[in-house]
Amino acid sequence: MRKGEETRTRILDVAEAAVLQKGFGGTSIEELIAETGITKSGFFYHFRDKNALAKALLERYIENDERIYDEIFSRARELTDDPLQSFLLGLKLLAELLSDLPNGHPGCLVATVCYYERLFDRDIQETNKQAVLAWRRRFRGMFEEIMVVYTPREPIEIDQLADMVSTVLEGGIVLSKALKEPQGLADQVLVLRSFVKLLFQPPIVRQ
Amino acid sequence: MRKGEETRTRILDVAEAAVLQKGFGGTSIEELIAETGITKSGFFYHFRDKNALAKALLERYIENDERIYDEIFSRARELTDDPLQSFLLGLKLLAELLSDLPNGHPGCLVATVCYYERLFDRDIQETNKQAVLAWRRRFRGMFEEIMVVYTPREPIEIDQLADMVSTVLEGGIVLSKALKEPQGLADQVLVLRSFVKLLFQPPIVRQ
DNA sequence: AATCCCCTGTACCGCCGGTACGGTTTTCGT
DNA sequence: ACGAAAACCGTACCGGCGGTACAGGGGATT
Numbered sequence: 001m002r003k004g005e006e007t008r009t010r011i012l013d014v015a016e017a018a019v020l021q022k023g024f025g026g027t028s029i030e031e032l033i034a035e036t037g038i039t040k041s042g043f044f045y046h047f048r049d050k051n052a053l054a055k056a057l058l059e060r061y062i063e064n065d066e067r068i069y070d071e072i073f074s075r076a077r078e079l080t081d082d083p084l085q086s087f088l089l090g091l092k093l094l095a096e097l098l099s100d101l102p103n104g105h106p107g108c109l110v111a112t113v114c115y116y117e118r119l120f121d122r123d124i125q126e127t128n129k130q131a132v133l134a135w136r137r138r139f140r141g142m143f144e145e146i147m148v149v150y151t152p153r154e155p156i157e158i159d160q161l162a163d164m165v166s167t168v169l170e171g172g173i174v175l176s177k178a179l180k181e182p183q184g185l186a187d188q189v190l191v192l193r194s195f196v197k198l199l200f201q202p203p204i205v206r207q
Numbered sequence: 208m209r210k211g212e213e214t215r216t217r218i219l220d221v222a223e224a225a226v227l228q229k230g231f232g233g234t235s236i237e238e239l240i241a242e243t244g245i246t247k248s249g250f251f252y253h254f255r256d257k258n259a260l261a262k263a264l265l266e267r268y269i270e271n272d273e274r275i276y277d278e279i280f281s282r283a284r285e286l287t288d289d290p291l292q293s294f295l296l297g298l299k300l301l302a303e304l305l306s307d308l309p310n311g312h313p314g315c316l317v318a319t320v321c322y323y324e325r326l327f328d329r330d331i332q333e334t335n336k337q338a339v340l341a342w343r344r345r346f347r348g349m350f351e352e353i354m355v356v357y358t359p360r361e362p363i364e365i366d367q368l369a370d371m372v373s374t375v376l377e378g379g380i381v382l383s384k385a386l387k388e389p390q391g392l393a394d395q396v397l398v399l400r401s402f403v404k405l406l407f408q409p410p411i412v413r414q
Numbered sequence: 415a416a417t418c419c420c421c422t423g424t425a426c427c428g429c430c431g432g433t434a435c436g437g438t439t440t441t442c443g444t
Numbered sequence: 445a446c447g448a449a450a451a452c453c454g455t456a457c458c459g460g461c462g463g464t465a466c467a468g469g470g471g472a473t474t
Contacts (some may be wrong), residue, residue, distance in 0.1 A: 007451080025232020026326045028430060040432090042248055042452050049432070056319040112322055115314060119233045132385045160394045167381040167395050168371075171378025175370055178321040178339045187367045188374050194361040195402040214420080227456090235461060249421050256463070 008046045008056075011036050015057055020107035024054055024116055054113075055124050061109040062131045069138060072097065083145035084200050090142075091193040095186040104182025105173050135166045150200040161199075168192045215253045215263075218243050222264055227314035231261055231323055261320070268316040269338045276345060279304065290352035291407050297349075298400040302393040311389025312380050313392050341374045357407040368406075375399045 014035045018027040029050065033043050047053040076090035098105060113128045115119065139162035147158070168188050176184035221242045225234040228405065240250050254260040283297035305312060320327065320335045346369035354365070373396050383391035 006270040020322070022326050023230045023232050023323050025230050025234075026323060029432090030430060039453050041435095041454075044432080045450090066292075079312065107322060110385060111232050111318070111381045114381055115227075115319055115322060116230050116233060119229050128385050130389065132382060154405055156398065156401060159395070160398050163378070163391065164375075164395060164398050167375055167378030167382055169378065171374030174315075174318045174321055174377040175339060175374055175380075178317060180336065184370065187364070188371060190369050191363065191367050194363060198361055198402070198405045201410075206471060236463090238462065246422055251463080253417095347417075367422060 007036075007042070008155060009036065011043065011046060011053075012057055012060055015053060015062065016104065016109070019054075019057065019112060020109065023112060024050070024119065025087075025175050051120060051124070055127065056199060058109050058113060058124060058127055058131075062127070062134075065131075066134065067137075068097075072115065073138075073142070082149070083142065083178055083194075084150055085144060088193055088197060091189055091196070095189040095193070099183060099186035101182065104176055104180075105185050106171060107177060108173050111173065132166060135201065136162045138162075139165045146200060152199050156199070165192065214243075214245065214249070216294070218245065218250065218260075219251060219264055219267055223258060223268065224313065226264065226319060227316065230319060231257070231326065236260075256342075258327060258331070261327060262334065265316050265320060265334055265338075267352060268332070268333060270340075271342075273341065275304075280345075280349070284332045289356070291347065291357055291403075294349050295400055295404060298396055298403070301398070302396040305396065306390060306393035308389065311383055311387075312392050314384060315377060315380050318377050318380065339373060345369075346372045354409060359406050361406060363406070372399065 011032060015027065015032050018032065018035075029040070029043060033040055036043075047056065072093045073086075073090040076086045076093055079089060080086050110128055110131055113124060136159060140158055143158050143161055168191075169185075172185040172188035175188070176182055222234065222239050225239065225242075234251060240247055240339070243250075246322040254263065259351060279300045280293075283293045283300055286296060287293050317335055317338055320331060343366060347365055350365050350368055375393075377399075379392040379395035382395070383389055
């Protein structure tokens with residue numbers, strides 16, 4: 001019962017790397033079983049079909065993603081009481097983490113799925129949607145705390161502001177992948193950080 | 208000589224819509240010829256293989272994309288002399304244009320390609336990279352003009368600021384597709400507009 | 415009338431996703 | 445130590461798809 005999980009995990013590991021580099025359609029099951037060292041029968045024992053693999057892959061990715069965000073922002077929360085400073089610190093920690101990835105960010109499965117919509121059933125699309133909504137709730141919560149203490153210097157919808165964090169991450173991944181500049185993603189996160197800082201911090205009064 | 212171009216264009220139209228919904232790997236040539244009403248031989252007369260189709264598709268997409276940006280920002284440039292106001296107006300026009308798309312933005316081929324890297328030759332990847340660099344140059348030029356007149360209120364790398372525009376567009380497309388909220392993309396562009404406004408406009412001095 | 419361009423038709427290859435199903439080993443609770 | 449369930453392996457097969465090859469045909473241009 002535990003060995004099964006281990007094999008399953010190995011398949012998912014191989015599949016995730018392949019899918020992020022070639023998309024779902026570009027990833028063949030045969031190549032997965034070749035690299036995993038398993039047979040076709042073995043593969044289909046763990047996953048009914050490619051759709052089931054996709055779903056498992058996506059769910060695992062999302063879980064892992066959430067865990068990372070939890071860690072980063074709870075660590076940032078421990079280091080300061082001010083919600084704004086905590087958020088800005090979180091973005092800095094996130095940028096550092098992204099910057100330390102040796103080959104840059106491998107890509108986001110959520111983006112992969114949404115550029116593949118018609119190939120998957122509604123189930124997967126719904127999972128994907130829920131993941132993005134979870135991001136929205138997460139960052140919205142942080143901005144709500146910030147807004148108790150600080151007033152935004154521009155009128156802004158809080159959900160749209162929350163989505164901006166996800167937007168910058170997704171867009172940053174695309175750019176850094178297209179340019180083959182791994183550092184690009186972390187840079188964009190830091191630009192967002194500057195923007196958020198500007199939005200909430202009281203202006204420096206010039207004389 | 209003209210009939211050939213027409214058929215070629217029809218294939219590209221069908222292929223673009225299909226690729227943006229299902230990715231390259233998920234789009235079969237057979238389905239393209241079925242919808243175009245052409246035979247397989249006819250298809251391969253126009254495109255040597257799927258890679259050639261991808262390249263033609265990408266190049267056409269990029270050209271069209273550039274044309275749209277040219278139009279929007281030159282229109283904005285005509286309406287005001289101030290480079291900052293012109294840029295902010297351009298973003299507003301862009302948001303309006305994106306907002307008017309009936310089914311939301313269909314997706315960006317540049318993003319599709321960069322989530323498919325390993326399937327294409329270096330040629331296509333290089334074309335993709337050049338497209339993103341062209342965006343960078345375009346927006347960098349605008350920010351340079353702005354910075355002649357305005358001083359940013361936060362220290363910022365101009366290339367990273369320029370990339371932020373592309374980042375928000377790419378990220379916004381991903382989010383609005385994943386959430387199936389067509390309006391999301393335009394909203395994110397307007398959030399970026401607020402940020403740029405904040406960055407360059409002199410602070411409101413409170414007493 | 416000859417010559418391109420722009421296709422059609424047919425036949426074929428090999429890879430891949432997926433199914434089916436029988437058999438075998440490994441693991442674990444008891 | 446044993447039986448049963450879990451975790452595979454082997455083989456055979458199907459249809460779809462990307463791609464190749466090649467022969468030919470109609471229509472416009474020269």
